[in-house]
Amino acid sequence: MAIEAGQETQGGGRIRLGMVGGGEGAFIGGVHRMAARLDGQFELVAGALSSDPERAKASAAALGLAPDRSYGSFAEMAKREARLKDGIEAVAIVTPNHMHYPAAREFLKRGIHVICDKPLTSTMADAKKLAGLAQTSGALFVLTHNYTGYPMIRQAREMIAAGELGTIRLVQAEYPQDWLTERLEASGQKQADWRTDPQRSGAGGCVGDIGTHAYNLACFVSGLELEELSAELTTFVEGRRLDDNVQVMMRFRGGARGMLWASQVAPGNENGLRLRIYGEKGGLEWEQEQPNHLWFTPFGEPKRLITRGGAGAGAAAGRVTRVPAGHPEGYLEGFATIYQEAAHAIRAARAGKPSGPEVLYPGISEGLAGMAFIDACVRSSRANGRWIAL
Amino acid sequence: MAIEAGQETQGGGRIRLGMVGGGEGAFIGGVHRMAARLDGQFELVAGALSSDPERAKASAAALGLAPDRSYGSFAEMAKREARLKDGIEAVAIVTPNHMHYPAAREFLKRGIHVICDKPLTSTMADAKKLAGLAQTSGALFVLTHNYTGYPMIRQAREMIAAGELGTIRLVQAEYPQDWLTERLEASGQKQADWRTDPQRSGAGGCVGDIGTHAYNLACFVSGLELEELSAELTTFVEGRRLDDNVQVMMRFRGGARGMLWASQVAPGNENGLRLRIYGEKGGLEWEQEQPNHLWFTPFGEPKRLITRGGAGAGAAAGRVTRVPAGHPEGYLEGFATIYQEAAHAIRAARAGKPSGPEVLYPGISEGLAGMAFIDACVRSSRANGRWIAL
């Protein structure tokens, strides 16, 4: 069963989607909806869009949901939609982290597919329970580590898997931002508020919010597994309750080494996610803010710029490419690719078949890996940088 | 009536859309559909997707159109949809240029809004007839000069209008590509085939296909009007019937000068649309392949990089911005902004109101200007570069 980004609605019509969270004022909910719409594979038909009933209702109306499918709670939505003849087949969970587990549980146990924002949960205990549920449920679990959907990330992964870099030696990952340079949470700004709150975010601040993205991407592209890490988490802004800067040294199985830097207090950086991987034969360099470009540096030859859709881009990138080279695709397209692959898998599931090997969306195991990374960073940092095995 | 990109379906539900052209194998049809879906404002419900009946039917089925709303011709579609209670309110015309006029005519005269690909038509005569129709029809006419939808283009336009560059002196526009470096049309490649065919494309090849984009953008951003031009059109590839390289010198009303270069035979260039505008007090520089960045160069001060969503971006860019700074928006988002603004205007029209001044989609006058530009370039070039007044 082939897959192709930009492929539009197929037999059986659009997939009926619900959403938990994402009411007015939220950021990531709108992103999920745009991503779900772009390729025409999903139709949003139900929502528990806010824990505030008024806001939930208003948000549902603005989105054109039928009033009787705007719910006051995810539990209510799960229960009723599961009984409807045309109830939702999948749900997007876009709440703060601490709600991922309780929400996902209600849908998974009723066989409704879950598309969940990262990190997996706010605690390791929740993560393990969720993993257990996901394994026994017949439903799919998709984790939106969205950067894996960028075509040139697929290209990089394919090149490394094909041995074009030789044995990997070095993985340098970074994700600097600047939006928490000052104590924004003190202003009540919604995003800053929950992301710096241990109750809702978990034990990791910057490390959970963006460090996991960089870590996930490093593993996704390199194909390596982290063996142990030494971390230094810092909170620079006075009064902040979670880390806002993350430094990690990494030892991968097989001998590769790496460093990871994530920060939310580096002025001038917006979403500076960057990955550089070097092997015995060559290297690859990629930056999220110029995602259509991939530098390939074969040792002893001039550097080559591989572009999305251009000469040198292979099948893996091609499958998730929507427009020709030189017309930039961005964040929403990459995000939509996760939805596109989820749709593909859901249609395969409808037919009782597995999806093909080219479907690469992150799932529960990537979620657990991310939680283990956060946990190890927190423990290493508390132990003055002691190496922690994963 | 405020407008905001990313704003999702509003009162009255999605706008019912038809499409002419855009069947399997086409390029721009899929782009229009993604753009129409992104913000959830449109629902594709009918199509005359191909002049080949088999392909039309197959394409419609793949897109999930009801069989009775897949038509064999645009004329049939216009006639029947106009009579349906829930017939289409708008149509996207995504055919080769020579079909723009006959197709648009059928819909405009029935009061169905038209969203049409550029250039306006294949001949000046058609352009004038279409303009006449558009002025008398109650329906809206939207021309997808999509690059005007990029947020940083809106930013640049706003800054110039506010006088931040002082009186404009120079407009340097360019749009190099490389896809026609060899005689691709000889291979039967669909895009190359019609774009190099005077019958379907019109008298301009490269100048009509991308020269008009650069010209449109230069005028949109600078606010200037072209007074006269001197052009050199060249066909480098043997056997090609239209120009594949365009050089233009430009004199604008008020004394500004400019140059425009468009090429389809410049190896290494994908969609290198670039605009540089300089005034007495400062300059602006922008490149389509890095559309989230705008350089502002106030004379005597360090250059500043204004980013989409970042500090320094104003209201005009903000209205058409979907995701925060550092998460790149690209071609589809810019294209979708034209659809978003069309939707806004259509909803205003439903309510019998004009859309607000912040709605900036190109229309019939920009279409006529583009046709005049093509015509003047062709005439000047034939007259050995004689200056031609516009």
Next chain:
Amino acid sequence: MAIEAGQETQGGGRIRLGMVGGGEGAFIGGVHRMAARLDGQFELVAGALSSDPERAKASAAALGLAPDRSYGSFAEMAKREARLKDGIEAVAIVTPNHMHYPAAREFLKRGIHVICDKPLTSTMADAKKLAGLAQTSGALFVLTHNYTGYPMIRQAREMIAAGELGTIRLVQAEYPQDWLTERLEASGQKQADWRTDPQRSGAGGCVGDIGTHAYNLACFVSGLELEELSAELTTFVEGRRLDDNVQVMMRFRGGARGMLWASQVAPGNENGLRLRIYGEKGGLEWEQEQPNHLWFTPFGEPKRLITRGGAGAGAAAGRVTRVPAGHPEGYLEGFATIYQEAAHAIRAARAGKPSGPEVLYPGISEGLAGMAFIDACVRSSRANGRWIAL
């Protein structure tokens, strides 16, 4: 006789150099001296550094010249040095343009080699007389079109000569600056003063000062000859007596086309000399402000970045490279290469031999070509852009 940049003093000791112009407050004189010193091939021993006797004396003292070799005029210097046993072997002429001819004459006719700043002269008549003199004199004439000394420019030239781009179709040259955005000459600033004065600069302002550099470089690299041009010279700043913006359309022998833009009123541009050349098989792109990089764009393959000293750089670049890849060489090194090649030729001349074919400094014919370019631009612009044959 091999040549290599960075090669230091050879048999016979340093070449004794004099200088005309370049006293305190001048710009280009100091550049020539640094260039002459870098490789240790020259020793400045005499000067007529200023027409102002006090300034001449003070400048000579600051440079450590013997008092009796600081002259009040170039004529006096030429006469006396020619008679000295250890008199100068070469002279650098770094005055405003109108003095190039009278100064060069005095030295050439006495068999003293001349290294002269560009453009050749301030009038075509002077240029022709100088060319006549240079042809009959036994002395060498070197014109410091210094950009030809950049290693990646040599690389580009070599690649084109070797056919790596196929037949050349397009030459896009530009050289924007911003330093004359306002009427700087009104402030008495020395550089602005003479460069905007027709008496000292000649009939071309911007076209003579930097347009000729861009033109020289385009021909040097492409190997093409200009057949005819159509130009538009503009003076944007009120009260200025010469052009400050230059637009040129170019037709080369053999069918290639090109455009050239030079400006001194483009805010944010420092020395934005840029060359892009495209052929049937590929292209090359280079920018003076990042001179160690050369983009090579073979059609249908990923772009490659060739770096000075890196893989992919060939013999022509290697000969003029001083330090390894990644340690940037700049303007002075490129300039010094002209001096290095002049030294090489002078040493060959001492031995009564011609210098080898790898010595590529510009000379009298490049000087005449530059003067013809200025003249044609001025005439074409006055004739409303009429095509002028060269």
Next chain:
Amino acid sequence: MAIEAGQETQGGGRIRLGMVGGGEGAFIGGVHRMAARLDGQFELVAGALSSDPERAKASAAALGLAPDRSYGSFAEMAKREARLKDGIEAVAIVTPNHMHYPAAREFLKRGIHVICDKPLTSTMADAKKLAGLAQTSGALFVLTHNYTGYPMIRQAREMIAAGELGTIRLVQAEYPQDWLTERLEASGQKQADWRTDPQRSGAGGCVGDIGTHAYNLACFVSGLELEELSAELTTFVEGRRLDDNVQVMMRFRGGARGMLWASQVAPGNENGLRLRIYGEKGGLEWEQEQPNHLWFTPFGEPKRLITRGGAGAGAAAGRVTRVPAGHPEGYLEGFATIYQEAAHAIRAARAGKPSGPEVLYPGISEGLAGMAFIDACVRSSRANGRWIAL
């Protein structure tokens, strides 16, 4: 006593310079000579250019040294030159690291100024002895941490000292190269040979060769002092005897944090020295391969590009700037600035005066700091990354 790059020979004539090492086939010797010549402040008059007598003699002849001032050993040179009336005033030591101390000792104890390549020595014991000598000798000791001579590095240092970034939080330094990706030393390549040999290089390979440069620059610019570090040194290439990759986590006095990565096995990197420093109010970013640019990122404002010689560049950069903005200065110019400042200090010493506070060349204390850094990295790495205080 003011200083200015590009300032040429002053009263008292050129400074007489000797050189130890730097014979044919060496790399850094030629660099020192070009740097010494550029501003006309030095004259190379003596040398012990090689431990191989034949090569020493041939090299001296090629450089035009008088035969009786080409020595077979540095000891002989020091002894004899000290007795000559016009003997050398300063000596450049450009040997492998293990010879720095024995050579410097001979000159310092005779009051001859020393300009020495980095790192200071090959062992900590030698470093301490050298420091003792330098403190008691009346002669100056200059260490060529040449990157401190780049104008935009001076600019960055000045801005931080002036508080434009507020309290510094983060220092991210890196210096990737690729030239030792394969086992180049096995080929006998001279540079690779001694740099990977513990006897000649010292206990640090990559960390000593380039890690110290990055560390030196980080401290020079930030004004911070390192408190403790945790390091991981790796040798990727089989058979190599010293580290070829360096990862360091850094804690600075006052609470700033940092990371440092240096590598000689990162394909595609030439001399990728890069420094990013962030404070409470803004950040600065600089890359050695584009040294004329400095990004300034005040929090909450658009990024600004400060260029060498351009608007926004201050007095500290101006003092070491030779040519106007847009004409790139590179590695040799930065290196020459160390020589220029050494000359300034030597002339001041001639006059019995101290040099002014604007003379910033690195000296013995920077040398000791570098040795302590190498030592701490080696010890931390051997102790599995234990934090080591400096």
